[in-house]
Amino acid sequence: MARFQLFSEDSETPVVDAIRGRVLLTLALGVAVMLLLDLLAGLAGIEIAEFGGRTLGGEIELSTVGKRIWTGTIVGLIFGLAGIGLSMTYSILNFANFSHGDLFTTGAFTGWGVALLVAGWGVGDAGYLLLARSGTGPSSTDIGASIIASPLAILIGVVVAAVATTGVALLADRFVYRPMRDRGGIPLLIASIGVALALRSTVQFVYGPQTRGVTGTEGIERTDFLGTGLSVDLHQVTLLVVALGLMIAMHLLLQRTKLGKAMRAMADNKDLALVTGIPTERIVRATWILGASLAGIAGFLYVLERGTMNYNVGWFLLLFIFAGVILGGIGSIYGAIAGGLVIGFVHEVSLIWISSDFNAAAAFLIMILVLLYRPEGIFGGVTTA
Template structure:
């Protein structure tokens, strides 16, 4: 009797949603193929695709490492987006361009500190928009100029917070009582305006900003960039800090209460406007630092990098469960790992599609996300 009900329930689910069985079978096929590749077996050929083959553990380890690094960026940026949604009840499409704001302002400060005296200060502050030495000559790396990298993190957070507060004051606050759809549309307009201000100030060309000399080493057969290690440490520290803030402080309790029921929070005397401001400060700071760290890992910068990342951040938040910071973190890691490990089977031109496929499956079979029912924390 104990096993009858679960089997009956599972059979009913499969009858009502046969596509779930198909998705499970495809996932199992990929797992078997991965094991065959690691063992060096060639299972067979269908059309132009070869099942099995050869996959070294070092390459697999490299893909997993890259997936974790990319996933931490998605998760860290997704925390702010999830908090904005849970407390202000709208999807903020300008969040991606806040990442770009942090990337440019942070790296402008980092290059200015690292390259002081080596070139024109205005060119360094504008991220080499004019004539300036190259990244290796400046020494823009965690090895050669660690203080400059730390200054860049601080400036990225501060500048992005100021921009986020300004957008809220000018655009969102007057519209706060009009519902989520008008705010969403307004956020698209704010995103476009901010993106083209960044393009006007810093230029539209893509350029390298980080030094590459001495920042790569090998750990357990996997090539590791020390900038990626810096990203890992900073991202984990910030995630732990947000957790402690939400769980152990009065502000965190007020934010969780407002996410659960804004009207009740207002009646009980919680200063909702201060909570909203705190939400923008925390979300803006995390977004700016995420953009800065993404460029630290990637090595290049361009004016539309935040817009490119925004869909992945949304995918992470949706997969984890909108309103849950833990869901955003886990969702970001899942999306990052799928994005990188899909390169085992498909080319780099299509690996973004694999990440979005995971989001679509989540919307079909678990629309509430992995951490359903959890608000803010």
């Protein structure tokens, strides 16, 4: 109760009392106000000298701020989309799946291999294309795998990313996770680190270690998008549409379908699900199919937006995806989406004030702050799966 009452009514020093016990929160609020002032001053073009040669305000373009918010949303959607599967495997299979980042990578490579093959049919050697430009051959500009030049290739790439990643996840479940299903979360977690390393090494072995560009960019930047005057990257728009569509589909699946309800039931209470006659192994399989598909598609879309990829892409993002999932309340897909958006948003928008050496730290700082005041996460204990 007291937590939500800002000022005590019968206190002589209400402000002091309000601050007492919430030093960290007050500090955080203070910093937020400072940053906001800095932003406003910057937008107004006012520069106020502070100390040590630092200034408040300065020159910040409104368009820069808009751009940051937009990319923050895009990155957040990727974290959110990838986080759904991570959260589901946590709540239904009871373990933190460290190979989730490499499922993301698997989706990116398999999807782009096939997308390049379709887009670059006749332009280059099939093996070169299928291995996502491993070796020497035409440039990504020549292949022109973009939503403008070859929308079909992108669509097929999305589907292949989902299917191939699902296959890999089901294989891992069959041969690694299922035999140790009842051993508890920690052995499974450690096994998943092993699967992560194996997957990453396989991708590196098959596709090669180099970072490569895969997308075509011609005509992708639209300076006057739909007459709004905004400059928009069509690949980002594609990502936005597909990610939102999949999130809504997941929501409907979980809330409206028998399978979705059974998944939520199993996340709630596995023993009861068993005595209710819910086929738990089938639900586990459905969880892998959905979670891995979303991870694979997220990987594919992330590369669509970035333009380049290497075998480390998912592993490096895993920590952010985990941060989003934990911030949102692990076990809840809505938490995973909300948490992913927050982490992605902070990650990008903080660049207004700090250099790109520190923006990752800012994202984790926000995660820690939120968890200090809401340890169960944004959606924790509210809704499942």
